[in-house]
Amino acid sequence: MRSLLYLCTALAVIALAAWAYRENHLTQQAMNExxxxxxxxxxxxxxxxxxxxxxxxxxxxxxxxxxxxINFSRLRLVPITSMHFGEIGQVAYPMPVARTQVFDTIELSGEIEQLSATTEEAQP
Known part of the structure; x- marks a missing residue:
């Protein structure tokens, strides 16, 4: 009985040493990364x-x-003055889109009842 206890203890120590070595190796690898x-x-x-x-x-x-x-003649750059800016009234805004109203409604209660009845029939 003692030899079995010694064998199990030795195997546990070897397994823990292998686990500790593996964890140490993984830790070193993570630190290197x-x-x-x-x-x-x-x-x-x-x-x-x-x-x-x-x-x-x-x-x-x-x-x-x-x-x-150096590049004035090629680029044709001119200093910015107040003449380069426009008035707010000169800005062309897009026309507002007319919204249409929905007057016709569709009754769906009958279809919903039929769907729920068919799903109840399909379930065992």
């Missing part, structure tokens, strides 16, 4: 900050003014 994701997020954040800096550099007012001066 987390570190890889954190590195990727950091790289993407750095790339985003570089792109924002490039966008700010390219959208400098003095640079844009120089580009406008």
């Amino acid at each position: 987390r570190r890889a994701l954190e590195r990727e997020i950091a790289a993407l954040n750095e790339s985003l900050s570089v792109q924002r800096a490039e966008w700010a550099y390219l959208n400098r007012p003095d640079r844009l003014r120089e580009l406008v001066d």
Whole structure:
């Protein structure tokens, strides 16, 4: 009887050791994946900050003014003045859609009773 108890205890210890090893391996794998994701997020954040800096550099007012001066004849750009804006009365709004009223109603109570009667007959 004792040998059976020792055998069961030894098997339980081996099973728990295998389980602990598996859980440890899965935990290490999850931690490695987390570190890889954190590195990727950091790289993407750095790339985003570089792109924002490039966008700010390219959208400098003095640079844009120089580009406008260089390409003035080709683009035919003119400064915006109050003459470029219209009055609110000049805005063309769409015509309202006429709503139609439904005068004819359909009586459905008879059909509903027939449907409920046929479903009761179909059930065993």
